[in-house]
Amino acid sequence: MTAVSADASPTIDLSGTEQVPFGRLVSVELRKMRDTRAGFWLLAVTGGLLVLALGITLLVVALDDEVTVSANAFSQIMTIPVSLLVPVLAITSITSEWSQRTGLVSFTLEPHRMRVVWAKFVTVLVLAVATIALAIVLGAIGTLLASAITGNDPVWNLEADVFAWTLFQQMAYFTMAFAFGLVFLSSPASIAIYYVVSLLLPFMVYGTLYAFFDWAQDLIPWIDFGFAVGPYVGQGPDPSVEPSTTTLMQVIVTFVIWIVLPFAVGLRRVARAELK
Incomplete structure (x- = not known):
């Protein structure tokens, strides 16, 4: 009888295996932000605060004829609710991998940790830009409604440089939240x-x-x-x-x-x- 010697250290050649596309990682992270109960209710509460802020501002305009709220002021008001709550999603996007112990799955499906981290960071920046876009849209709607209530012409005074700096500020705070999540896990x-x-x-x-x-x-x-x-x-x-x-x-x-x-x-x- 001929004995067959077993390889004591078998190896698997993964050099030809393609990496998970980065776009797919980003889409997965975006879906994870809104699919959890915490993410859903955080976005829902933020939406409610946006409606409340818009309603209170329009009520003030309706009760005081001397109050005029421009498009820039409306946009700044609408930015406040999203700036208060939504950065929590930037934090939990990274800390949930440790606190909910999903990292074993995430970093097994994609062993290169930094690719996962950068995908999460891209979703955070997308979220920041989306919140500013939403604030601008609601600010424009509020400006038109305020104009209809008071009978005055709408004031469109949102300057390009102020908008750019506001977007930068929002992205910076979201990045700060994400960075603290990376530090403390x-x-x-x-x-x-x-x-x-x-x-x-x-x-x-x-x-x-x-x-x-x-x-x-x-x-x-x-x-x-x-x-x-x-x-x-x-x-x-x-x-x-x-x-x-x-x-x-x-x-x-x-x-x-x-x-x-x-x-x-x-x-x-x-x-x-x-x-x-």
Whole structure:
């Protein structure tokens, strides 16, 4: 009898196997954002807040003939609800792979982790652009309705540079949320830190200091992204501050602090994190 020796270390040649198309990864991530119960209800609540914000604004216009809301103002109002809640989807798009332990499936179907991460990031940017487009459309509808209520001509004053900066700001905050998700890989921690940095500190701490201290007016725009980008989107605490080389440098510095650095640290952590 002839003994057959078994190969002690069999290998599988995958060199000819095609990768999952990147477009398919993006479409899967987009579907995962809205197919979960959390994603569905978050988008539903945001839609309800948009309708409520539009209704309240039109009610104010109807009750006070002296109030005039332009297209730019309507768009800014409509941006607020989506800026408050929808960034949570950017966080959970990455943290759910660890908190819900779906990473074993995702990173098995696509072993190259960074391709999955970049697909998620593209969906976040798509979501940011979609929210701004929705705010602009609702702002235009609100402008027409307000004009019909008051009998005045609609004011179409949405300037191209303000729109571009508003889009940049929205994409930056969504990227910040995504970056915090990469760093902490935990939904509660990422959401808490994001809202502290983007909402609580600017309104409760920085705003108070900015209003009472001269040194804060010089320092805060260098450490808070919202204050830095304010002069470009018409939402700065001091209307007298005009865009300049200094304000542009403040935008760049705060963008690096709160977005670029957390994103880089987060990518490194995801690449090295152990899946269980």
